Amino acid sequence: MEKRNEILALSFDFALRIIEYSEVLEEKRKYVIARQLLKSGTSIGANIREAQNVHSRKDFIAKCIIAAKEADETEYWLLLCQKSNNYPNPEELLTTVLILKKLLSKIIASSIKNNKS
DSSP states (O other): OOOOOHHHHHHHHHHHHHHHHHHHHHHTTOHHHHHHHHHHHHHHHHHHHHHTTOSSHHHHHHHHHHHHHHHHHHHHHHHHHHHSTTSOOOHHHHHHHHHHHHHHHHHHHHHHHHHHO
16 A cells, blocks of 8 residues: 655645635636735645656755745745735635645755765
8 A cells, every 4th residue: 555645645735725715816806816826836736746756866855945935935925815905814725835834844854964864
């Protein structure tokens, strides 16, 4: 039985929820934020998934760093939504993106440490 990859599963689920949230923003005519959030929020999982099929640890680290940057950008857009008037509350999404950022940070630090060994 194949072991479940938690960060892959979490980032995929997060991307689905970002799509739903972006659709709500579009319905409320918040087009610019909706598009930015859709791009960065779905890119996290795409980069994590791509990192699973790289040719070297260096490439793996690079893809994880890109995913971490996308997570940071996503947090920014979600914080804007949280602090702005007339935007739906993204509290659950913010919680999840913080978890993703912590996991990515640990993966990157561990991979860099193991790469030096």
